[in-house]
Amino acid sequence: MELITILNRCHRFRGFVYQHAHFSADKKSIEVAVRPRRGSAAVCSRCHLPAPGYDQLAERRFEFVPLWGFLVFLLYTMRRVNCRRCGIVAVEEVPWGDGKRTLTKAYMLFLARWARRLSWNETAEAFRTSWDKVFDAVEHVVTFGLEHRVLGQVDAIGVDEIQYAKGHKYLTLVYQIDLDVTRLLWVGRERTIESFRGFFTVIGDELASKIVFVCSDMWEPYLKVIGEKCSEALHILDRFHIVAKMNKALDEIRAGESRRIASEGGVPVLKKSRWLLLKREENLKTEQRFRLHDLLRYNLKTVRAYLLKEAFQQLWDYNSPAWAGKFLDDWCRQVMRSRIEPMKNIARSLRQHRELILNYFRAQKLLSSGVVEGLNNKAKVTMRKSYGSRTFRCLELALYHSLGKLPEPESTHEFF
Numbered sequence: 001m002e003l004i005t006i007l008n009r010c011h012r013f014r015g016f017v018y019q020h021a022h023f024s025a026d027k028k029s030i031e032v033a034v035r036p037r038r039g040s041a042a043v044c045s046r047c048h049l050p051a052p053g054y055d056q057l058a059e060r061r062f063e064f065v066p067l068w069g070f071l072v073f074l075l076y077t078m079r080r081v082n083c084r085r086c087g088i089v090a091v092e093e094v095p096w097g098d099g100k101r102t103l104t105k106a107y108m109l110f111l112a113r114w115a116r117r118l119s120w121n122e123t124a125e126a127f128r129t130s131w132d133k134v135f136d137a138v139e140h141v142v143t144f145g146l147e148h149r150v151l152g153q154v155d156a157i158g159v160d161e162i163q164y165a166k167g168h169k170y171l172t173l174v175y176q177i178d179l180d181v182t183r184l185l186w187v188g189r190e191r192t193i194e195s196f197r198g199f200f201t202v203i204g205d206e207l208a209s210k211i212v213f214v215c216s217d218m219w220e221p222y223l224k225v226i227g228e229k230c231s232e233a234l235h236i237l238d239r240f241h242i243v244a245k246m247n248k249a250l251d252e253i254r255a256g257e258s259r260r261i262a263s264e265g266g267v268p269v270l271k272k273s274r275w276l277l278l279k280r281e282e283n284l285k286t287e288q289r290f291r292l293h294d295l296l297r298y299n300l301k302t303v304r305a306y307l308l309k310e311a312f313q314q315l316w317d318y319n320s321p322a323w324a325g326k327f328l329d330d331w332c333r334q335v336m337r338s339r340i341e342p343m344k345n346i347a348r349s350l351r352q353h354r355e356l357i358l359n360y361f362r363a364q365k366l367l368s369s370g371v372v373e374g375l376n377n378k379a380k381v382t383m384r385k386s387y388g389s390r391t392f393r394c395l396e397l398a399l400y401h402s403l404g405k406l407p408e409p410e411s412t413h414e415f416f
């Protein structure tokens with residue numbers, strides 16, 4: 001069986017024929033000559049309709065899916081058309097390629113699918129290609145996906161920020177968190193009011209006005225935009241964010257007190273206590289639990305803060321917003337008397353956003369909590385896998401590619 005036969009079986013296009021296949025001079029790649037079928041007109045790349053020929057350009061090489069360790073190239077002499085509809089001389093459009101890209105569509109889809117399973121570097125290595133070509137492949141597939149995705153109705157969204165580089169470099173991510181669809185809808189630069197407004201520009205006012213739930217953290221720019229664009233929606237402060245904030249405060253208190261004890265030459269009781277205090281007690285091993293209980297006997301600021309944090313967890317057991325509200329008020333009052341400044345800051349912030357926190361209980365039956373947290377963890381894994389360049393564009397593509405559930409370009413054959 002000849003290579004041409006296989007190609008005709010899996011990668012055939014009307015108006016073009018495979019002429020012959022041969023090895024390149026160095027025997028490392030296979031070159032397949034392609035030519036237009038006699039009498040078939042070239043297609044204008046601007047209006048996508050057949051147009052009269054004008055002239056020919058130099059031969060171009062399109063990289064195809066490699067075969068048994070050989071690189072495979074399709075060689076084709078592009079024609080130019082004199083399109084009267086467009087009133088210009090334009091390069092023809094070929095069905096296996098995408099504009100100026102050097103990879104065939106089939107190969108780009110092939111690489112992009114692997115780039116979802118492996119890191120981009122591993123993909124490039126496995127198929128003896130470059131990181132840049134993997135980037136191109138993912139860009140092609142994601143661009144198609146975003147152009148062809150159907151947003152439909154969106155009931156619930158979650159907005160979150162993610163740090164992607166040192167020095168306060170953040171991305172804003174918006175997820176759809178409906179009960180039946182969870183996917184990444186949008187990636188934005190920074191976490192400012194302007195950037196988050198960009199999401200609403202993309203989805204349009206009509207869709208935005210129908211959103212029923214919005215889940216976010218206490219970041220003021222997000223709160224402001226949500227208030228402005230989704231005024232009808234029930235806005236929920238996410239449990240995971242509140243707990244994360246409290247852990248951060250506790251960690252600060254512990255680090256400060258530990259330094260103070262050391263500088264005063266005291267017994268370093270807080271040494272190696274970080275995870276004892278941050279983990280939930282039920283997740284500790286027996287030995288750690290003993291150490292924790294030992295530590296709790298000391299009259300330390302850290303211990304008092306820890307006990308306040310643990311007491312707070314009860315909040316999530318309530319079903320009724322009214323009882324949850326009463327508990328929240330009691331807890332905040334207690335904290336305000338504690339003279340532990342970082343905890344007092346938390347209490348102030350919780351008081352300020354009291355209604356949004358209680359919305360968690362108003363919506364609990366309808367929103368599965370932890371969805372945003374889960375998606376955010378996946379986003380972090382994706383960012384690690386796309387390593388090679390930490391530019392915004394690269395991360396944006398990688399995130400849409402693995403979390404966007406985007407439609408893929410059609411293919412003549414399942415190469416992978």
Ligand SMILES: [Zn+2]
Nearest residue numbers: 044047083086
């Ligand atoms: Zn045209």
